[in-house]
Amino acid sequence: MSFTEYVLTRGPALVRLARLLVDDAHRAEDLVQEVMARAYPRWSRIVRADQPDLYVRRMLINLNASWWRQRSSREMPADLRADTLASVEDSSAGAAERLVLWERVRLLPPQQRAVIALRYYEDLDDSRISEILGCSRTSVRTHAMRALAAMRVQLSEPEEARS
Known part of the structure; x- marks a missing residue:
């Protein structure tokens, strides 16, 4: 190729x-x-x-x-998430839920974010992810477990507590 x-x-x-x-x-x-x-x-x-x-x-x-x-x-550009959320209100509830979920992924540490993106977006297995990240399969599973646990906590917190 x-x-x-x-x-x-x-x-x-x-x-x-x-x-x-x-x-x-x-x-x-x-x-x-x-x-x-x-x-x-x-x-x-x-x-x-x-x-x-x-x-x-x-x-x-x-x-x-x-x-x-x-x-x-x-350096971070101006926060455009409010505009994005406003435009999502017109779309389906599923799209809005996915946007909220990826907002939570954005808050994860870089290694956990990489594991989540490779596992759920790229649909790769732990072996392939471990090759890409240069770590063991156990580390991949640990990063995924910690990322999902952190996201569960974030999603269970009331909105006022996150702001």
């Missing part, structure tokens, strides 16, 4: 995954663009390993973690 073919077929999915990891559409696009720029010179080696998705997803998660550590990446 050529680099161009890979970007055309997998690029949108990578942007969606990055969007779940960073909760900002513009930063997600920047993150994927940076990963693709770093992958391009190594593409022949990446393809020879016969698992380009694994390698590129790992690059995406690692670069996100390094961006998170940088001071400049902590």
Whole structure:
């Protein structure tokens, strides 16, 4: 598979995954663009390993973690969630529930957020997630368990307590 073919077929999915990891559409696009720029010179080696998705997803998660550590990446755009929630009121109740749920995912630590996004959005099993994150399957299950427990607590709290 050529680099161009890979970007055309997998690029949108990578942007969606990055969007779940960073909760900002513009930063997600920047993150994927940076990963693709770093992958391009190594593409022949990446393809020879016969698992380009694994390698590129790992690059995406690692670069996100390094961006998170940088001071400049902590700048946050104006909060647009109120506008998003207002537009969702016109759509189905299921869409509104999903938006609230992903709001809770956004509050998780980066590693837990990555596990949740890879497991429930990318529909990957623990073995594949552990390969991408470079940790054991037990760690993946632990991150998922802690993330789900934290989200249950968040969802059970009254709205006033969260504000």
